[in-house]
Amino acid sequence: MANSNVGADRSLRASWGSLSDYREVLFGIAIVGIVVFHLYESTMRDTLVHSALGLFARFSAGVDAFLFLSSMGLYFAFSKNSNLGRFYKRRVLRILPTFLVVAIPFYALQDFVQFEDGSRFLPDLFNISFLTEGYRQFWYIYAIIIFYLFYPLLHRFIDGSDRSFMRMCVVIGCDIAVTVALGVFNEDFLSNTELMLTRFPAFVAGIYAGKLVKMRAPMRGCYVLCLVAVALLLWCMSLAPLTQFGGANLARRYFYTCTAVLLCMLVPVILKAFECAADQKALAFFGRISLEMYIVNVASRSLVVWYAGEYFFSGRSNWIQVEYCIVEVLLTIVGAYVLHKAMQPVNSWLMRLADKADKKPQIGPGSVR
Numbered sequence: 001m002a003n004s005n006v007g008a009d010r011s012l013r014a015s016w017g018s019l020s021d022y023r024e025v026l027f028g029i030a031i032v033g034i035v036v037f038h039l040y041e042s043t044m045r046d047t048l049v050h051s052a053l054g055l056f057a058r059f060s061a062g063v064d065a066f067l068f069l070s071s072m073g074l075y076f077a078f079s080k081n082s083n084l085g086r087f088y089k090r091r092v093l094r095i096l097p098t099f100l101v102v103a104i105p106f107y108a109l110q111d112f113v114q115f116e117d118g119s120r121f122l123p124d125l126f127n128i129s130f131l132t133e134g135y136r137q138f139w140y141i142y143a144i145i146i147f148y149l150f151y152p153l154l155h156r157f158i159d160g161s162d163r164s165f166m167r168m169c170v171v172i173g174c175d176i177a178v179t180v181a182l183g184v185f186n187e188d189f190l191s192n193t194e195l196m197l198t199r200f201p202a203f204v205a206g207i208y209a210g211k212l213v214k215m216r217a218p219m220r221g222c223y224v225l226c227l228v229a230v231a232l233l234l235w236c237m238s239l240a241p242l243t244q245f246g247g248a249n250l251a252r253r254y255f256y257t258c259t260a261v262l263l264c265m266l267v268p269v270i271l272k273a274f275e276c277a278a279d280q281k282a283l284a285f286f287g288r289i290s291l292e293m294y295i296v297n298v299a300s301r302s303l304v305v306w307y308a309g310e311y312f313f314s315g316r317s318n319w320i321q322v323e324y325c326i327v328e329v330l331l332t333i334v335g336a337y338v339l340h341k342a343m344q345p346v347n348s349w350l351m352r353l354a355d356k357a358d359k360k361p362q363i364g365p366g367s368v369r
Contacts, residue, residue: 014218014219014269015216015217015218015219016209016212016213016215016216016217016218016219017213017216017217018219018268018269018272019069019072019209019213019264019265019268020072020076020213021268022267022268022271022272022280023069023072023073023287024283024284024287024288025267025268025271025280025283025284025287026065026069026263026264026267026268026287027066027069027286027287027288027290028282028283028284028285028286028287028290029062029065029263029267029283029287030062030063030065030066030069030260030287030290031062031066031286031287031290031293031294032062032283032286033056033060033061033062033065034060034062034063034066034294034297035293035297035328035329035332036053036056036057036060037057037060037062038297038298038301038328039053039057039324039325039328039329040053040054040056040057040060041057042301042304042305042324042328043321043324043325044313044315044316044321046316047316047317047318047321048318049318049321049322049325050321053325060256061256061257061259061260061263062260063140063199063256064199064202064256064257064259064260064261065202065260065263065264066140066290066294067144067147067199067202067203067206067260068202068203068205068206068209068260068261068264069206069264070144070203070206071147071151071202071203071204071205071206071207071209071210072206072207072209072210072213073210074091074148074151074155074206074207074210075155075159075206075207075209075210075211075213075214076210076213076214077090078151078152078155079155079159079210079214082152083358084152085358086354086358087151087152088148088149089354089357089358090351090354091145091148092145092148093347093350093351093354094291094347095141095144095145095291096145097343097346097347097350098291098292098295098339098343098347099138099141099295101339101342101343102295102296102299102339103125103138103141103295104125106299106302107121107124107125108121110124110302111124114306124137127139127142130142130192130193130196131189131192131193132192133192134191134192134193136195137298137302138295138298139195139196140294141295142196143195143196143199146196147200147203151207154171154204154207155207157171158171158204158207158208158211159207159211164208164211165208168204168205168207168208171204172200172201172204172205175197175200175201175204176201176250176254178197179194179197179198179250180250182197183250194249194250194253198250198253198254198257199253199257201254201257202257202260202261205257205261209261209264219265219269223265224262224265224266227258227261227262227265228262230258231255231258231259231262234251234252234254234255234258235251235252235255237251238251238252238255286333288340289336289337289340292335292336292337292339292340292343293332293333293336295336295339296331296332296335296336296339297328297331297332297336300328300331300332300335301328304324304327304328304331308327312324312327
């Protein structure tokens with residue numbers, strides 16, 4: 001009996017490996033947080049529904065968690081096979097086909113029909129308007145592609161040393177320094193891009209976390225205490241009247257980064273302690289279609305405003321706001337599931353083509369002996 005208790009204690013011991021075991025569940029929690037935040041943004045102010053959503057949305061760090069978990073997964077993929085061509089092809093094929101199936105008709109409808117300005121179509125589709133105007137539709141997709149481009153360099157710099165933690169801190173420090181410098185010298189550009197720049201630390205932290213997860217290193221309390229201390233400091237700074245260089249806003253963004261990492265560390269420990277299969281299955285399902293849920297949710301928000309905005313947003317009725325939330329959630333889940341199922345064979349076929357190209361023998365000057 002004593003031996004079984006010891007085994008149970010060990011099974012509940014906090015380990016970084018738990019993040020890998022519960023990765024789909026964590027992605028599910030992250031996408032639920034993003035959808036809740038979008039509902040909070042869209043619902044009418046001064047309504048009970050808006051206030052209730054705000055209780056959760058104000059501490060939502062879903063995008064930061066997305067980036068942290070994505071980078072953690074990339075660590076495993078790149079450690080297994082560091083071929084750059086293969087790495088980039090698989091990343092692009094995972095995201096772009098699914099995204100473009102939605103983005104091309106969405107931007108066509110928006111720019112040619114709603115805005116009646118077709119000249120915006122290409123700048124919007126290629127994200128030029130994000131850099132020049134701060135137009136943030138689908139900004140996350142473009143940000144993650146840019147982060148993917150830098151990943152191999154970041155991986156080799158952070159992972160290629162016994163001082164991985166210090167190197168991670170150096171990269172994050174450089175990102176913060178660049179962001180603050182933009183606040184001094186080019187505030188307009190920072191205003192356009194701060195959503196992306198301030199999320200980069202979460203992506204970088206995921207690389208170091210990936211190393212710890214792969215080692216299944218014990219999760220020491222000092223990590224949690226340090227993150228809590230930094231998060232509290234940033235939260236206090238976000239409440240202070242720091243107007244220079246976007247101080248309060250930047251502090252709030254970095255507070256979300258700390259919150260995301262803390263949640264990813266603690267949630268698996270809690271789930272392991274209080275096993276609840278039904279909740280985990282639902283969250284894991286959302287995690288498997290999280291990319292599709294994000295894409296569909298962002299598009300459906302605008303579609304509802306364009307074609308049903310007069311009904312949902314002309315008054316301050318709580319019941320109508322509840323109806324809007326139900327419609328938006330159903331559109332997101334059903335649309336994401338259909339998109340996922342429709343693109344699954346396409347993505348598999350594209351992956352097979354990419355794998356065949358990787359295995360094809362190269363014929364060159366040194367091939368024949």
